[in-house]
Structures are given as structure tokens and as C-alpha cells.
Amino acid sequence: MKSPVPAASVEQSSARRETRGRSIFDNESWLGPLLIGPSVLYIILLVGVPFFMALYYSVSDTTTGGGTMGFVGLRHFSAIIGTPKFQTALKNTMIFGLISQTLVIFFGNALALTLQREFPGKRLIRFLILLPWVAPISIGTIAWLWIFDSTYSVLNWMLRLAGLIEGQGYMWLGLPHLAMGSIIAVHVWRQLPLATVILLAGYGSIPQDIHDAAAVDGAGFWRHFFQITLPLILPISLVAVLFGLIFTFTDMVIIYNLTRGGPFDTTQVLASLAFYTGIAGGDLAEGAAIALFLFPLLLAVALGFLVVAHRSEVT
Numbered sequence: 001m002k003s004p005v006p007a008a009s010v011e012q013s014s015a016r017r018e019t020r021g022r023s024i025f026d027n028e029s030w031l032g033p034l035l036i037g038p039s040v041l042y043i044i045l046l047v048g049v050p051f052f053m054a055l056y057y058s059v060s061d062t063t064t065g066g067g068t069m070g071f072v073g074l075r076h077f078s079a080i081i082g083t084p085k086f087q088t089a090l091k092n093t094m095i096f097g098l099i100s101q102t103l104v105i106f107f108g109n110a111l112a113l114t115l116q117r118e119f120p121g122k123r124l125i126r127f128l129i130l131l132p133w134v135a136p137i138s139i140g141t142i143a144w145l146w147i148f149d150s151t152y153s154v155l156n157w158m159l160r161l162a163g164l165i166e167g168q169g170y171m172w173l174g175l176p177h178l179a180m181g182s183i184i185a186v187h188v189w190r191q192l193p194l195a196t197v198i199l200l201a202g203y204g205s206i207p208q209d210i211h212d213a214a215a216v217d218g219a220g221f222w223r224h225f226f227q228i229t230l231p232l233i234l235p236i237s238l239v240a241v242l243f244g245l246i247f248t249f250t251d252m253v254i255i256y257n258l259t260r261g262g263p264f265d266t267t268q269v270l271a272s273l274a275f276y277t278g279i280a281g282g283d284l285a286e287g288a289a290i291a292l293f294l295f296p297l298l299l300a301v302a303l304g305f306l307v308v309a310h311r312s313e314v315t
Helices: 007-021 028-058 075-081 084-115 122-134 137-147 154-161 176-204 208-216 221-250 253-258 270-280 284-292 295-311
Strands: none
Touching (some): 028 284, 075 084, 084 122, 084 176, 122 176, 137 154, 137 176, 176 221, 176 253, 208 221, 221 270, 221 295, 253 270, 270 284
């Protein structure tokens, strides 16, 4: 007669069968890397590889049709700093970034505060606000080309109809100060939806009890906003500004479609100058050096913003 199998042995055998039967998706040590792996691969291939190629190109003498890449060190960086075109592009980049982000944050806060309230047509207003962000930017800038057209400008027609101007109107993209103002306006139109959504999420994260307590204490709108609401949303506001600055300093689509950097390079920024130098002009090495010039500055700004945002968090 066979002796009975111990219960412990049966449980161990069953546990081993269950372990063998588990898929990789049930293993916590493998599931995390498996899920994050595609994102890491995407960043490496689409961001990391071009970045290191740009670093390599910037210290070489490579050109579009050149077959060799000799090492030249930091010669391109020292050469471009003294050129008037680079200095103009750097100044325009700072003006373009600071003015546009100031306007984006101002109007983003106004829209976020408005969208927190209930009013007729709120969903339609949300859709119209998000439309510039979800629509292809190239299509949007083509529409703005017609709006700013020197002959068929609907903007000039409206100003003429309102009696504010006479004659043919303004050449919005043909005069230096008007051209810079025009691309800033289009960029604000483009970036405003993202900032509004980020700020709206920040306003929504504030507990209602805090607003109720402020109302009971008799705090008015401005006191409530500057002493309670603004400090609470400061971290997420800094994140919105950081994203906006990165997009502003690295994007050239609006300038490329509207002004091509003109007139007389008065709207040329570093991103567009790098494109015209490296791709259109064929000097990949100098174009890469121009493109990488703002990287240390952007890195320092990003780290500074993140540190300030972390310290300003209210726990």
C-alpha cells in the first residue's frame, strides 16, 4: 500500500506549476521595464541619436556634400559668436521667447479662471481654445499668411472698416517691428491652449475648502488670487513656462512659414538660423554649432525652474 503524499509537497508542486505557468506580464520585475521600454527606445532613437550626431558635427568640418569629417574642436562656436547675424538671431530669440511666454501665461491664467466657471457655450469655447494646438501648425500658418497679406489682408480690411486706418493698410510681414509682432501673436495663438490646459489642471487641484474658507474670511477676488490661488499654482505655472520656453526656443515652423527670417533677418532666431545655415546652406557643422548654442542655457533654466517649483510646492 502506497504511503500518502505529504500536503507540503503537494503545495510546493502546485506553486512551481503556477510559477512556470505565469507569463512575463505577471512578473513585476519584468513588467515595469517592459512597459517603459518603448518610451525609452523612442527617446533614444528620436532625441538621443540626433543630439549626439549634432554634438559630433559641431566639432567637425563636415558639409552636406562632404565625404570627410575632420575634427576642428570649438572653432565653429568661437566663429559664430562674433557674427552680426548670430547676435541678431540670439537677441531675437530672447525677445521672441520672453514676450510670447509673458503673454501666454497672462492670457492662459485669464482663460483658465474663466473656464472654471459654468456659463452657456463653455464646451464650445473649450473646443475653440484647443483647436490651435490640435490642428497642424502648417495649416494654421497658411491661414495667418492670408490674414497678414499686404493686399488681401482681412486684418487690414477690419481695421479699415472700423475707421482706424486709411489707404492700403499695413504690411504686417514686410516691416521689421510689425513682422516680429506678427510672429509673436501667432506663436501666442499656438501655445495658449497648452498653457491653458496645464493651468486649468492646476486650478482644479486646489481643494474647494480653501476657496470656501477665503470667502468666509471676506477675501476679495484680487486678494484671493494673489495671496491664495497664485502661490498654490506657482509650481505648475513654472512647469507651463518651462515647456513654453523650450518649445519657443526650439521651434521654427511659424517663422519659416511666415517670414523666412525676414525682413533683413529681423525675425531670424537661432532655430531658423541653424536650419538655413546647416540644411539650406549645406554647412552642417556650423548649423549644428548654432543649434547647440542654447543647450547649456536651456538646461540651466530647466533645472532652475524645477528646483523652484519643487521648493514652492505646498504640502
